[in-house]
Amino acid sequence: MTQTLSDALTDVRRAYRLLWGYQKRILHIVTLIREQLGFVPDQIDFKFELPDDAIQAPDNWMWDALPFSLIGFESTDGTDSRKIGARLLYIDIVSDTGLNDEKARGGGNWEPDPARFPPPEECRSELHLYLLENTRNRRGEIYWHDEVVMRLDHWNPDAKVYDDKGSGVRIYGERIDLSELGTPEALADRVELFRVNANRELATIAGR
Template sequence: MSQSSEETKAALTDVRKAFRLLWAYNKRVFHIVQRINEQLGFTFYYTDNWIAPKSSGSDFCTRWAWDALPTVTTGWLMLRPNKKEDGTIVTRPGDQSNNPLKGEMLLHILLVSDSGFSDVYAKQKSEPDPLKFAAPESAESRLILSIYVNDVDRTEKLNWYDSIFKPNASKADFLDNFKKENLNNNIRRYSKSYLLEEFLDDEGLMSRISEFQDGAQNALKVSLGLS
């Protein structure tokens, strides 16, 4: 076998290893997201993923190669309805995702697996080229947590994603380490950015959740958690 054939075989072995490592990484990330969601008392609403494969009928080969690697950066949206002191949910008309009531909240968990990708993507519309990324050793993997609080009863036929989240979120959100903001249209937000490695063991995971919960509760004057 020629040297080039041996090199190709070795490269494909590395690809197989990379897929298996990525599987393990995704499993851990999904566990982290679920724990944050559960501990803060939210329920799944929507996945905000702007580089995910479309339907299986689309021509996959004409899309970005990054579309096959959606967890390079993904956002999960969770909703929390108003609750009584005993933890039971306040009865409300209609769908929770539409016409939010005063006090209802949205949690956004934004995964940035490679800041090299995100730094380039935030500045352009074309497919990010890995050759232009920061070196893997100097790039970061981050998790950005944000709580949005709705301060008025909504009756104007709007929903959390299209009318509240999208107008107030941007590609550059991950650049800020901490912020408490009064946004447009009676919405308040508290955000904090963490290094992903702070969440990888269970002790660190629970510590960071507790830290974020305390910070959000104090900044927004709301109650979070299982009750």
């Protein structure tokens, strides 16, 4: 059965309303994770350009108008970042692994086209949760976003610790399917498991 234009526009209105609710839920999840782990908001890492007047150009990347499709939230632990043990929590929202994979393949050379994504049923919506830890005393504070988040190239949520000697930072990450977080209890349990795993793995590699 061929879809009429009226039907398609009804789907668009439905999609906008669904997206509104999804993004609200993401913000609640991010807030609850921060609070449970004891971190405070810092910066937001937008993976696409924020929309401005250039969005009017037909050849502009339309993903710029959908910033929650791929977005990272940075939070600090409130300690002196110059000291060993200071930490940053990084919450990476991957709303569509099809988009994330295609963006990585393109390397910024072309706009990810949904026509090249796998079917939605074969993709996932994920949360990549990272804990970064300062490993050396410093004269000046760490500017986590510019000095670490934007430069550290090892962002694999594979439940292993990466020890970046150059930046003096260790990073531990886990991949969580958003479908696992359907209730507050499920979210709290999964975040607690991450806390236990991250603390254990970071302590092990540090010889603590």
